[in-house]
Amino acid sequence: MAYKDYYEVLGVSRSASEADIKSAYRRLAKKYHPDKNAGDDSAAERFKEIGEAYAVLSDSDKRKLYDQYGHTGQVPPGGYPGGGFQGSDFGGFDPSQFSDFFQEMFGGRVGGAGGGRGGFTAPDGTPISIEDLFGGMGGAGMGGAGTGGGRRFVQNVEGELQVSLREAYEGSDEIINVDGKRLSLRVPAGTRDGSRLRLAGQGPGGGDVLLTIRVLEDGRFDLDGDDLTTSVDVPAPVAALGGEVTVQTLTGSGKLNVPAGSSGGRRMRLRGQGWPKKSGGKGDLYVRLNVTVPKDLSEEQRRLYEQLRDLG
Template sequence: MSKRDYYEVLGISKSASADEIKKAYRKMAIKYHPDKNPGDKEAEEKFKEAAEAYEVLSDDQKRARYDQFGHAGMGGNGGFGGGGFGGGMNMEDIFSQFGDIFGGGFGGFGGGGGGRQQVKGSNLRIRIKLNLEEMVNGTHKTIKVKKMKMAEGATSKTCPTCNGSGVQLKVMNTMFGQMQTQTTCSTCQGIGKVADKIPAGANAQGLVKDEEEITINIPAGARDGIQLNVRGKGNDAPFGGTPGDLLVIIEEEVDQTIKREGDNLHQELYVSFAEAALGTKKEIPTVGGKVKITVDPGTQSGKILRLAGKGLPSIDSYGKGDMFIHINVWTPQKLTKEQKDFFEKQMSSGEMVAEPSGKEKTFFDKVKDLFN
């Protein structure tokens, strides 16, 4: 079954403001909240669908990416910047991430606000270097990540202080009588469980250092400095909680040939004096593969050729940038006696001038005769 358009899910237009998006999501979330629709699977799916739409449209980078490429651009493994709940986001994830949007009107899944907390492992942060071609076209990277994992044989037991509730009740005597307050359990920190059996080499929470091989999907159009969120690939949580996330920061490798300026690319092309005089065809590399360009006869050093649409995909709008080829004419450093005599004759006759003139065509005809 294909995904519905995120704007359609929230019932808003594509030009909706951030405030309109938030209001629309709050309305949908309250309407289909599990507390108001107990046991209703259809309502639960609509609740998740609205949360997924809000997660993307409330983030400027993800929204721009979605507007340009749709669902396909959100990718796997959390997509571009971590989009998409469909691959493992549960109700606890939704409440932990968007709980504040309800303004305190609801508790966690099935109520329970202030009770036992869902423990989550800590996030990991890594950096990956990509060349321009990988950033433009997308790629997959398989890397080894050092992380904390639950030790084999580690077990937990119910917290003896709060009996698994995650909270402690305190009674205070005041001038108005006795007052009862509820605080997070100081022993288990609200988890409701404490360590029971800890294998050798594990820490107090039953975690050990380990290494895992992870394949990361880099979507097309990535940019230097963006962060991808790979859900559930961070450190394990103690006592069977939810693993943290792997945060992948993209770094652009310095390209010695192609330079970037926004969505546009620049490249220098050196041609010989003869090629500039006579004209030629050159094959040059671009981020989309090699292309052939034509250097016209009489091309001057410093001329710039524009290849439309051969730049980077725009992240803020539709379309692509351009590639600009900067022509540099290479002046020969060693000449044969025949070539030297030819150039000396041209200089002495005044036909070789450093500015455009009516004699320029005649000069190129002579150069063509010489080099042929």
């Protein structure tokens, strides 16, 4: 698999700040969002690639790892953390302390296609079992009895599952691959970024699969507590005289009545259109008005705007 430069994907320099990375992601996510590019497979792939790059570069630890070793996940110089592992080292080795590292190096971050958006895979998409990572050390592999009478090693597996903002809002059914097994799970409606899901006994050797949910930013909506914020374009005549505009919500669209004399930047509220609350009900959707004027005026429009200008 060819090297993928996440900085190039987002169009930022390697010294870009967190704010620069976030701004670039929002701009690109809005441009390539599937809702705006229906049926365009290349745009969908680009959107996924942008989300993948942002998931790494927006996390300081992942970014540091990426800057050091790159997308391909090659073995670090001098071996993995703690030194190279030999058969004799296994007795005192606790693989769980390196779980996050191996997830990063071998694609533990979820986001693939086809076989589900979960599991632990190599950069080329091939599923990697825990035995592949640790097998052969000290005669006992993960998820198996090993050789020479070694005991079965039970290991918890940790990973991340990426979902879109809409999927987190509505809830979604997902399939992940762990140690060659396809596992089904349900992401509850109203799930927050950083929430944890536990699949008891589904890991290698009967261990647990622990998933951290990562909610990808949408580019059109900001989530603050239980409230969402978005923006809508309002033609200048509607802002001046009042009227109705269509506002996109996470699940469709709604109508907003704009009062006469509204100015750009004004915030209006659609009650009950925000994020699901733990206590029941939903937060609100705040809509920021963006007053627009036509770039290319017809003769009649120009004449009317000139009259308005002269009256002012």
